[in-house]
Amino acid sequence: MVMEIVCPAGTPAALRAAVKAGAHTVYCGFNDETNARNFPGLNFDRAEMRAGVDFAHAHGSKVLVAINTFPRAGDEAIWHRAVSAAEASGADAVILADLGLLDYAARNHPGLRRHLSVQAAAANADVINFYADTFGVKRVVLPRVLSVPEIAAINCETKVETEVFVFGGLCVMAEGRCSLSSYATGLSPNMNGVCSPASHVEYNEQQGVLDARLGGYLIHRVEKGQPAPYPTLCKGCFSAGDKTGHLFEDPVSLNAEKLIPQLQKAGVTALKIEGRQRSKSYVAQVVRNFRTAVDALEAGQPMPEGMLARLSEGQAMTTGAYKKTWR
Amino acid sequence: MELTVGPNQFFWPADTWSGFYNDLAGSPVDRVVIGELVCSKRLPFYQERIPEAISKLVEAGIDVALTSLALVTLKRERKLTSELAEMGIAIEINDLTALAHLPEGTGFSVGPLVNVYNEGTLRWLASRGARRVCLPPELPIKSVESLVKAAADLGVAIEVWGHGRLPLAISGRCYHARLHGRTKDNCQFACEDDPDGLDVRTEDGRPFMAMNGVQTLSDSYACTDHQIELLRSVGVSALRLSPQSQGFMQLCSMYRQRLDRNLNRGELSKDVLSTNPGIRLSDGFLLGACGADWSGA
Numbered sequence A: 001m002v003m004e005i006v007c008p009a010g011t012p013a014a015l016r017a018a019v020k021a022g023a024h025t026v027y028c029g030f031n032d033e034t035n036a037r038n039f040p041g042l043n044f045d046r047a048e049m050r051a052g053v054d055f056a057h058a059h060g061s062k063v064l065v066a067i068n069t070f071p072r073a074g075d076e077a078i079w080h081r082a083v084s085a086a087e088a089s090g091a092d093a094v095i096l097a098d099l100g101l102l103d104y105a106a107r108n109h110p111g112l113r114r115h116l117s118v119q120a121a122a123a124n125a126d127v128i129n130f131y132a133d134t135f136g137v138k139r140v141v142l143p144r145v146l147s148v149p150e151i152a153a154i155n156c157e158t159k160v161e162t163e164v165f166v167f168g169g170l171c172v173m174a175e176g177r178c179s180l181s182s183y184a185t186g187l188s189p190n191m192n193g194v195c196s197p198a199s200h201v202e203y204n205e206q207q208g209v210l211d212a213r214l215g216g217y218l219i220h221r222v223e224k225g226q227p228a229p230y231p232t233l234c235k236g237c238f239s240a241g242d243k244t245g246h247l248f249e250d251p252v253s254l255n256a257e258k259l260i261p262q263l264q265k266a267g268v269t270a271l272k273i274e275g276r277q278r279s280k281s282y283v284a285q286v287v288r289n290f291r292t293a294v295d296a297l298e299a300g301q302p303m304p305e306g307m308l309a310r311l312s313e314g315q316a317m318t319t320g321a322y323k324k325t326w327r
Numbered sequence B: 001m002e003l004t005v006g007p008n009q010f011f012w013p014a015d016t017w018s019g020f021y022n023d024l025a026g027s028p029v030d031r032v033v034i035g036e037l038v039c040s041k042r043l044p045f046y047q048e049r050i051p052e053a054i055s056k057l058v059e060a061g062i063d064v065a066l067t068s069l070a071l072v073t074l075k076r077e078r079k080l081t082s083e084l085a086e087m088g089i090a091i092e093i094n095d096l097t098a099l100a101h102l103p104e105g106t107g108f109s110v111g112p113l114v115n116v117y118n119e120g121t122l123r124w125l126a127s128r129g130a131r132r133v134c135l136p137p138e139l140p141i142k143s144v145e146s147l148v149k150a151a152a153d154l155g156v157a158i159e160v161w162g163h164g165r166l167p168l169a170i171s172g173r174c175y176h177a178r179l180h181g182r183t184k185d186n187c188q189f190a191c192e193d194d195p196d197g198l199d200v201r202t203e204d205g206r207p208f209m210a211m212n213g214v215q216t217l218s219d220s221y222a223c224t225d226h227q228i229e230l231l232r233s234v235g236v237s238a239l240r241l242s243p244q245s246q247g248f249m250q251l252c253s254m255y256r257q258r259l260d261r262n263l264n265r266g267e268l269s270k271d272v273l274s275t276n277p278g279i280r281l282s283d284g285f286l287l288g289a290c291g292a293d294w295s296g297a
Helices: A012-020 A046-058 A076-088 A099-108 A125-135 A148-157 A180-185 A257-265 A280-298 B014-024 B047-059 B075-084 B096-101 B119-127 B141-154 B175-179 B225-234 B248-259 B267-275
Strands: A004-008 A025-028 A062-067 A093-096 A114-116 A139-141 A161-168 A173-178 A201-206 A209-214 A217-223 A238-240 A243-245 A252-255 A270-273 A316-318 B002-005 B031-034 B063-067 B090-093 B108-110 B130-134 B157-171 B198-202 B207-212 B215-223 B238-241
Touching: A004 A012, A004 A161, A004 A280, A012 A025, A012 A046, A012 A280, A025 A046, A046 A062, A046 A076, A062 A076, A076 A093, A076 A099, A093 A099, A099 A114, A099 A125, A099 B119, A114 A125, A125 A148, A125 B075, A125 B096, A148 A161, A148 A257, A161 A257, A161 A280, A173 A180, A180 B157, A217 B198, A238 B207, A257 A280, A270 A280, B002 B248, B014 B031, B014 B047, B014 B248, B031 B047, B047 B063, B075 B096, B090 B096, B119 B130, B119 B141, B130 B238, B141 B157, B141 B225, B157 B248, B175 B207, B198 B215, B215 B267, B225 B248, B225 B267, B238 B248, B248 B267
Parallel strands: A004 A025, A004 A270, A025 A062, A062 A093, A093 A114, A114 A139, A139 A161, A161 A270, A252 A316, B002 B031, B002 B238, B031 B063, B063 B090, B090 B108, B108 B130, B130 B157, B157 B238
Antiparallel strands: A161 A252, A173 B157, A201 A209, A209 A217, A238 A243, A238 B198, B157 B215, B198 B207, B207 B215
């Protein structure tokens, strides 16, 4: 079976662009703190979600709704309403991370398909099967800590579908288990749906040197005219011992296009593209390229090469944990 | 309020490890969580010493629980995790994988690396046998308060991160190995050189984080000296003190005195700062604008 391309949509326009470009599936979220890309001007209100699902279904595509932050104590009703709204919109599944919310959805919305978000960081077959047996989870988005052989081994031991990230931003830490951002800024992916938020970024140029700070901490210092990457915490330049450099990760993004055949052999069901904050033209381009690749693979034809390099905007690319030496 | 000592997050030589738990048996703490949390490669160096350490602690009247690993990916790690349930000792799960292996109905406790952010999750864990939960350190006091209320009805004790470098992230990648130009599989145990983690500074020299193998910690030592009255009034059952290589027994005694009202607010942190020049304290996750904030500044 052809591998499913799961594509991000931060806006109704991006959803339509992705569907037209050939996305089998689009994932998106409501415009509040219930999803892990809670950025200003992004995401869907209830009516837009309904219209988006109708549009996708009319074109033979599916829609997944990410409700993948961890509900705040005392305010769980906001997240419960989001699950209801996703079901009412006709969405094909919800993507959840929180144990309490999974339990709620399984009990109150048994007919709504449940996917396990990468934010749950389920990294082995035992725990994936546990989520399936306990909450009826049908698909797991694997955390970006696993190599391709490890993914293959997981697929031998579970009936749960696996979805893996192949392109876009790269978390270096196990997802859903990182509070670096709230340590520096007070806002975190788990609680607020944001990491290294733009509201806490400051740029300061002095004597030809550009400093990028997050929450007051210097993340990058580059000479004027040099590329200045966004100050994402875990990809900053720091010192430890007698060394200075990108101690956690270089300012790279993930590109696993060359690994698609291996991922298919490893039993992966779906390939996920990161980037709900991206423009509709970017999304359409990435979708077209990945769709071409999986269709070629399915037809037994050679994969088109290097098709995505120019979309990385000059950023370096990595295959991340899929190659064991990344560790 | 009680004192729980969390699992040692660092890699210490086996003799240092044994000496630490030997000393702890004579300390005024109520509960110790023991075992390997961060990296399964460290465990063989001290694994055979765990039973003796447990015996000594139990003889001293201290409750003991075994921790699970925080991130379980390899076959050998899955095996280790499945065997925890057979040890005949209480288990603290720090990854849901450990719960998958516990027979239903077995009581257990939940460590700070399991995401318990709301009442629904707490209720579900309690229904599976959770008796004690140490909350994730990033939770603000308002969430702690709501969760304590819910926990009271469920018969679950709530613990909060009381003192020590904060566990901020866990990764598949070993940063100590990367710093030395190695991979995790060929790490040569670089993390052993840093018994409290290796300081990570910004390029302009500001302390920010600490690396500890696959784990990333805060540069600052979390300290609840200024929040003890608040935490008590909210109904928190216990504070968690996280092992450090220097002055830990003294720290346990001071927290005991502070809880027993024999030390005033501010005295404990003042002592910690004067005996450990160069370190920074924080308590911002509970009340501040960000985790790194310190109310005693």
